[in-house]
Amino acid sequence: MSAGIDLDNVCCDFGSFRAVDHVNVSIQPGEFFSFLGPSGCGKTTILRMISGFTEPTEGVIRIGGKDQRGQRPNQRPTALIFQNLALFPLMPIWENIAFGLEVRGVDKATRRKRAEELLALVDLHDSADKMVSQLSGGQKQRVAIARALAVEPAVMLLDEPLSALDLKLRQHMRAELRAIQKRTGVTFIYITHDQGEALAMSDRVGVMSQGRLQQVANPRDIYNNPVNGFVASFVGENNILGGDVQNRAEGMASIATPIGTFRARLADAAEGKLKLYVRPEHMVLQAAPGAENSVPVTLTEVAFEGNFVSVHAVTTNGTTLVAELRNDGSTPIPASGAQMHMAFDARHSSILPDSANAGA
C-alpha cells in the first residue's frame, strides 16, 4: 500500500518569484526520500504541492501513476506531518489518531481499537485517553505519526518534524522514523535542512537550492561525489580554492590555485567557473612535504573536540586551511604554531562548478 511519486517538470510561482523551478524526480514506492536544502530553497513548496495545498504553476505530479491535478488534499493518498505537528489539542490522543477514520465513517469501537494498535506501533501504550498537552515533545511526535498512519496513506510527507526536539531526542527519533518506515513500507518524503538527518535516514537525498534540484543520489554519493560546489558545501565542510584548470585527462585535472597547483578529480562535463573542494577529514598533516598535493603551513589553532581534532593552519600567503584529524592515537596531536605540511589524496578531492544554476 505504498505508491511512487513522479514530479514531471514541476514549477511553482508566487507572483514573480519562482519558488520551484523545473523539478524532475521519480520517487520509488516504499522509498525514504529526503529533500535537503537551506530555508527558502523551495522544499516545503514541493511538499505542499504533493499534498495538494498548493497547485503547481507548471508540470504534473503523479502519485502511483495518477495525475493529481485538481485533486484536493482530502482526496489524495498522502498524509502530511506538519512542522508544528498540528495535533488537535481539544481531542484526547486516541481521537486525534482516529480522526481520519472518523471522517471515513468508521464506527467508534473500531476507531478506538485501531488507535490503540497504532499507539502500540509507535511505542506509546496507555496514552489513548491523555490530552495532547500532557505529552512530551517526542511523544507528540509519535502521535502525529500515528495519526498520519491511521488513514493508511500511500505516501507520508514529513515537514521537518524533528526540528523542535532537542539533540538527543532528535537522534533517537531518526532511528525511530526509519524503523517505522521499514515496518510499514510506506513511501516517506522528508523535508529537512539538517544534512545529518537526511544522510542518516534516507534511501536517496535530493539537494535543493533556489528552487532547483541540484543532485539526487544516495547519501554516500551526495557526500563523496557532489556534482557541484553548492552540494559539496551545503553537505559537510570544505577547503575551497579557486584557480585555473589544466591538463584534463581521464577524470582528473590540475588546478593552479594561489597556494600551489594540485591534482584532483574533475567530471568530464564540468564547465564554467571551477574550484577545488577538499574535505577537512581528507587533509593530513605531515612533517615532510609529500610528492603531490602538499603545501607548507603554520598551525594557528588546534581544537581538541574529543573524537577528532580540528586544526586551523595558514599558508605562506595567508590562506586558511582546515584539517580534521581522527583522535585514534595513530599520530600525536600537533601543537599550535608548528610548521608542517598539509596534504591530501587526489582521489579524495574534487574540482567542481559552483552550482547548477549558473547558465542552466
Add this chain to the structure above:
Amino acid sequence: MDDLLRRYGRGLTWGFVGLTFFWLVILVILPDFKLLESSFRPYLPVVDVGGPKDTYSINNYLRIFGGEVPMSIFGFEVLISPRVKVLLYTLWYSGVVTLVTFLLAYPLAYYLAKIVSPKSLPTLFLLLFVPLWVSEVLRSFAWWIILALKGPLNAVLIALGIIDTEIRWISGYSPVIIGLVYTYVLFMVFPLYNAMQSLDSNQIEAADDLGAPWWRIHWRVILPHSKPGIASGAVMVFMLSAGSLLVPAIMGSTTSGWFTQTIQGIMLEEQDWNTGAAFAFMLLTICTLVVTLAMWVFKVKLSDIAK
C-alpha cells in the same frame, strides 16, 4: 502600589486612585446599593418615609405576580401574570437574538480570521465600525423606515418579484429582534474573530489532509476552538438584548412588550422607584442565572470567557 508611587510620584498616584475610587464607589457601587436597599422598602408618601410603615419586605418583588393573562408556552396554554409573561418573552427573544447573531457572526468571523488577506483586514474592520458612529436612535429609526409597510424593503422585494403584496414586518416581536440583532451583532463578531484568529491554520489543513470535508473541520476543529469566543459573545449579546430599552421602545409594536419597558413604566409613570428597582434586580438576577445555566450546559468556564 510601590511601583506606581515610584513611577508617577505621590500626587499623580493618589489622583488616579482617588478618581477611580470615586467613580467605582460613589457613582457605581453606592447608587446600586441604594437601589437594592430601596427595592425592599414600600413606596410611601414622603411623610411616611422612615415612619412605622417603612419596613423591609419582598412585597415589591411579589408585585410581578398580579393579574392573569393567557400565554402559550411550547404549545401549553397557561394563565400567567402579564408581567411574568413579558419577562419570559424578553428572555426567550433575547435568546433568539443571541442565536441569530451567532449564525450571522460565525461565517463573518471565520472569513475575517482565516480567509481574507491581512492587507484588506483594516478596510473591512472600518466598514464594520462605521455604522457604530451613527447614534443608536438614528439606526433604529432607519430600520423602522426600512421595514415600514410602504418602505424600501417591501418596495425592493415587490420590484424583484419575490413577493406580491407587502409584508407587515413591524408586528409582534420581529422588528425588535431585527433591531437588536443589528445593534449587537458586532459584540458577537469580535470575540469570535479573536478566538478563531488564535487557531493554528495548520490544524485546519491537517484535518483537511486527513480527509475531512469542510463541515466536519468546522464541527470538530474550528467550532470547539471558538467555544470561549462564542460564550463571551453570547453572554454579551444576551445581557445587552435583555437590558436594552431603546430598541424595543422604537422598533416595538403594540404587542411586543420588553421587560425593560415595564421597569421604565413603573419608575417614570408610576414614579414607584422601589418596585422599579425590585424588577431591575429581578431581571439582572434571572439573566445571570440563565447565563450560568447555559454555561453549565455548554461546559464553559468563566475563566475561558475572560481569556
